Amino acid sequence: MTVLLVTYDLNAKGQKHKEVLAKIKTFDGIQLSESSYAISTNLSAEQVFEKFKNLIDANDCMFVIPMVQSYQGWALEEKHKWLNEHLTYA
Secondary structure (H helix, E strand, O other), rough: EEEEEEEEEOOOOOOHHHHHHHHHHOEEEEEEOEEEEEEOOOOOOOHHHHHHHHHHOOEEEEEEEEEEEEEEEOOOHHHHHHHHHHOOEO
């Protein structure tokens, strides 16, 4: 499995925040920050992004980026535990 960082900003009122979150939560993953999630999947970054294309528009920003060990960050222990259990080395 691959771990992907899904990060987004939906920049206009009335955007599909609930739908984006619901789709993210269909993956095994953990919230890293307000609008950044690490997900574990067999899909490529491109395949995951395709699942969100109908939920974002030209005013929005979304990236799907592969993650590997080693990373640096500050967060609750549960987030580090999830990352350490799922991330592989490049």
